[in-house]
Amino acid sequence: MNQTFNLNRFSKLFVKHTADNYKTYLMSFAVLLGVLFISMGFIAYVDNNGLSARTQIPFFIFVYILAGSIFTSIIFSDLGNKRKAISILTLPASHFEKYLVGWVYSFVIFQLLFIPSFYLVVIIIQTLSPIKEFSNDEKLMDLFSEKQKVYFVFYLFAALHAVALWGSVFFKKHHFIKTAFVFLIGVFALSYLNNQFIQFIISEGVGTSTPFGRIGVRENGGITMVVIKNDYIYSALAVAAVVILMWTSTFFRLKEKEV
Amino acid sequence: MIKLNNLNFGYSKKKLLFKNLSLTLSEGHIYGLLGKNGAGKSTLLKNIAGLAFPIDGVCSVKGFMPSQRLPGFLRELFFIPEEMYLPSLTPAQFAKSTGHFYPNFDIGHFNNMLNEFEVPLDSKLNKLSFGQQKKVMIAFGLAANTSLLIMDEPTNGLDIPSKSQFRKIIASALTEHRCIIISTHQVRDLDSLIDSLIVLHRQEIVLNSSLDAISDKLTFTSSAQLNGKKALYTEDGLGGINTIVANTEESYSKVDMELLFNAIITENTSVTDHLK
Numbered sequence: 001m002n003q004t005f006n007l008n009r010f011s012k013l014f015v016k017h018t019a020d021n022y023k024t025y026l027m028s029f030a031v032l033l034g035v036l037f038i039s040m041g042f043i044a045y046v047d048n049n050g051l052s053a054r055t056q057i058p059f060f061i062f063v064y065i066l067a068g069s070i071f072t073s074i075i076f077s078d079l080g081n082k083r084k085a086i087s088i089l090t091l092p093a094s095h096f097e098k099y100l101v102g103w104v105y106s107f108v109i110f111q112l113l114f115i116p117s118f119y120l121v122v123i124i125i126q127t128l129s130p131i132k133e134f135s136n137d138e139k140l141m142d143l144f145s146e147k148q149k150v151y152f153v154f155y156l157f158a159a160l161h162a163v164a165l166w167g168s169v170f171f172k173k174h175h176f177i178k179t180a181f182v183f184l185i186g187v188f189a190l191s192y193l194n195n196q197f198i199q200f201i202i203s204e205g206v207g208t209s210t211p212f213g214r215i216g217v218r219e220n221g222g223i224t225m226v227v228i229k230n231d232y233i234y235s236a237l238a239v240a241a242v243v244i245l246m247w248t249s250t251f252f253r254l255k256e257k258e259v
Numbered sequence: 260m261i262k263l264n265n266l267n268f269g270y271s272k273k274k275l276l277f278k279n280l281s282l283t284l285s286e287g288h289i290y291g292l293l294g295k296n297g298a299g300k301s302t303l304l305k306n307i308a309g310l311a312f313p314i315d316g317v318c319s320v321k322g323f324m325p326s327q328r329l330p331g332f333l334r335e336l337f338f339i340p341e342e343m344y345l346p347s348l349t350p351a352q353f354a355k356s357t358g359h360f361y362p363n364f365d366i367g368h369f370n371n372m373l374n375e376f377e378v379p380l381d382s383k384l385n386k387l388s389f390g391q392q393k394k395v396m397i398a399f400g401l402a403a404n405t406s407l408l409i410m411d412e413p414t415n416g417l418d419i420p421s422k423s424q425f426r427k428i429i430a431s432a433l434t435e436h437r438c439i440i441i442s443t444h445q446v447r448d449l450d451s452l453i454d455s456l457i458v459l460h461r462q463e464i465v466l467n468s469s470l471d472a473i474s475d476k477l478t479f480t481s482s483a484q485l486n487g488k489k490a491l492y493t494e495d496g497l498g499g500i501n502t503i504v505a506n507t508e509e510s511y512s513k514v515d516m517e518l519l520f521n522a523i524i525t526e527n528t529s530v531t532d533h534l535k
Contacts, residue, residue, distance in 0.1 A: 083344035092333035259310040
C-alpha cells in the first residue's frame with residue numbers, strides 16, 4: 001500500500017470532502033454570484049457606458065482576489081477546531097491526499113467556477129441592460145489581452161492563495177483576518193528591508209525600490225528606472241519560488257498538526 | 260501491539276506531563292485507563308493515536324510510529340474522543356462516505372448496533388443529542404473492525420440503559436486480534452467490562468495489570484471480615500469500612516476498582532508495593 005498517494009484513496013477523500021461540505025460551498029457560491037450581480041448590475045444601471053469590458057476589469061480583479069483569498073483561508077480552518085481536527089487527522093488517508101483535496105478545491109475548482117461564472121453574470125447583465133452599443137471587441141473583458149495584461153492577476157492570485165492556504169492551517173481561528181494582518185506586516189517589512197539592502201549596495205541616489213521589481217535611481221533631478229533585460233521573468237520566478245515555498249510549508253504544517 | 264518506551268511528553272519542554280513513561284499493551288484485551296482529572300489520560304491516548312507527538316522516547320503501534328499518521332496505521336485505529344464532530348449527514352450517508360476508508364467496515368453490524376442503541380436512522384447526525392452522537396460513533400468505531408479501538412470517556416452523555424448496552428456491546432466486540440482502550444473517570448462504568456487496568460498518576464503509569472493478577476494478590480473485603488489480617492488500605496463506605504488486604508489464601512474476590520484507584524491516588528504505597 002502506497003503510504004503517500006493512492007488515486008483510489010484520494011478519490012474517496014475528495015468525494016467525502018464534497019459530501020461533508022457541499023452545502024457550505026454551494027451557499028458560498030450563491031453569495032459570490034449575488035455579489036457579482038448586485039455590484040456589476042448597479043454599475044451597469046448608474047453608468048451611461050453600461051458594463052463595458054473596461055469596467056469589468058476592476059470588478060474581476062477585486063472579487064477574484066478577495067473571494068479566492070477568503071475561500072482559501074477557510075479551506076483547512078477545521079483543523080483549528082479540536083473536534084473536527086481529530087476526525088480529519090485520524091481519517092485513513094495520507095497527509096498529502098488531505099492537503100491535495102484542499103489545494104484542488106481552493107486553487108483549481110475555485111478558478112474553474114469563478115471565471116466562467118463572472119462572464120456568465122456579465123452576459124446576463126448586458127442582456128438585461130438597455131445599452132447595447134458595444135462593439136464585439138469591447139463587450140467582454142479579454143483576460144489574455146496584451147494591451148491590458150489582466151492575466152497578471154493570476155500571479156497575484158497564486159501568491160495570495162499560497163499565503164491564505166498557509167494561514168488556514170497555521171491559525172486556529174479568525175483565519176482570514178489574521179492571515180491578512182501577517183501578510184501586510186510581511187509586505188511592509190520586506191519593502192523596508194529591500195530598500196535598506198538596495199541603499200547598502202548602491203550607496204547614493206536610490207529613488208524607488210520594489211521587492212522583486214525595478215530600482216529607480218535619482219539622476220539629473222529626476223528618477224531613472226534601471227531595467228534589466230527580461231526582468232519580468234526574474235520577478236515571475238521570484239514570485240513562483242515564494243508560492244511553492246508557501247505551499248510546501250503549508251503541507252508540512254498540516255503534517256505536524258497536533259490536537 | 261502498543262509499546263511506549265521512556266516516553267516524555269509535555270505541552271512545553273519545561274513542564275512535562277509524562278516523564279520516562281513505559282507501557283506495553285497487547286491484542287485480545289480491554290484496558291481501562293484510570294486517572295484523576297488532569298492526570299493526562301486523554302493526552303496519553305492522543306499520543307497513541309498520533310494526535311500529539313512525544314518530545315522524546317518511543318511510541319510504536321503495530322510497528323508504526325503514530326506521529327507519522329500513515330494511512331496503514333490510521334486504518335488500524337479508530338479513536339472516539341470525548342467530544343466529537345459529526346457532519347450534517349444521516350448515519351447511512353456517513354457510513355457510505357467514511358466506512359470505505361476502513362477495509363473491514365461492516366455496514367450490517369453498524370445498522371444493527373444503531374437499532375440496538377435506538378438511534379433514529381433518518382436524522383442528521385449533527386442534529387442528534389450528545390448521547391445519541393456518542394452512540395453513533397461507538398457503533399461506527401466497532402463496525403470499522405480496526406485492531407485498535409480507543410475511547411476517551413465513552414460513557415459521558417449516555418443514559419443508564421445505554422451504559423448497560425454499551426458494556427454488553429463492547430464485551431461482545433473483543434476478539435483476539437483487537438485491543439480496546441477505554442479511558443474514564445467513572446470507574447463504575449467499567450465494571451464487568453475491562454480485563455486489565457492501567458492507572459496514570461503523577462506523570463507515571465503506577466499500575467498496569469490484569470484484574471486476575473490483581474485479584475491473585477489482593478482481596479477486597481469489609482473490615483468485619485478481616486479475621487486478624489492487616490489491612491493495606493481502608494475507606495469508609497455505605498455498608499461499613501471497605502478494605503484491601505493481601506490475598507494470602509489464594510481466595511477470589513472481585514476487584515473493587517474504585518477502592519483500588521482511591522488507594523493508589525491517596526499515595527498508599529503499601530497497595531502498589533504489594534502489586535509489584
